Amino acid sequence: MSMRCLIVDDSARFLEAARALLERGGVRVVGVASTGAEAVERAHDLVPDVALVDLDLDGESGLDVVVRLAGTVPSVILISTHSLEDFQELVAASPALGFLHKSALSARALRDLLGC
Template sequence: MELRCVIVDDSPRFLNAARGLLEREGISVVGVASTGAEAVDRVTELRPDVTLVDIDLGGLSGFDVVRRLYREADMGPTPVILISAHSEEDYADLIAASRAVGFLPKTTLSGQAIRDLLGAAG
């Protein structure tokens, strides 16, 4: 089964690169967003199987976006994975305290890494 994904990131360059990579690896990127409000709209409208949220959205915290998604998008059990160019150790406590199922560094983002993380969380 092909996973349907929404990516939330404020970098158009990263969004394009990630979309291309993930789609080549069998993950359908059904939408993208660059702000918290756009993220809530896309997730509410598209109901993806997984949402990737950048931790640093140009002054906006990805952790706040995750909280907002669960509060406003009525996500239920839909998993969120946090992503960042920074290392996991930089945010370990915040990641653990969030409702996200886990974290992936942008440098290791792949379809298989997403599937592995979802499998471990499921």
Template sequence: MRCLIVDDNAGFVAAARKLLEAGGMTVVGSASSSVEAFDLVASLQPDVTLVDIDLGAENGIDLAERLHDSGAPSPVVLVSAYSADDFLESITACGAAGFVPKSRLSASAIREVLEGSTGFEESDHR
């Protein structure tokens, strides 16, 4: 599975890349802004795009909604260090495939969201 990571924290991107690749995913690129994300989604056509909810001056939920509305070819999975409880209504309304807390990020967690066996269940937003 090919993955694009959208996060403005370079340290997290490096750690996530190692973690996801250890789980069998291929990280095809990373972006730190909405503009970069749109360009990379179009050119790299990842199987999934991971988007941090907190993109500094930008909002990852808005980006997920824009990607969804634009017909982007890959589903979006939102990630955050914060609990989904803080954003649950916005997360469910933006068209994202699901949410994974950064503390539980793994290739298997991403696969579970995409397979529909998780997403916005209680276990994902305690």
């Protein structure tokens, strides 16, 4: 059974590229969202195993979205083009499982972070 993933990002180009990259690696992207409200709705409807959430969603904090998803999605991972050092304390204090820099995103990196 393949991993079911929801990607939350406000960039349509990134959503398309991330979906293609992860699916080539065997991760099933069951949905995408560009806002926190869409993410919560899609998470309830699609029941993903993991959600990748951008830290900065066009004026909306990805950290807030992670809190809203925490009870619905078993694993939530924050992603960003910013370095982890810029947000390390906030990420550590959040219910997110961890952080991946967008340039390091791959199916293998996702599996490694999830321990599977």
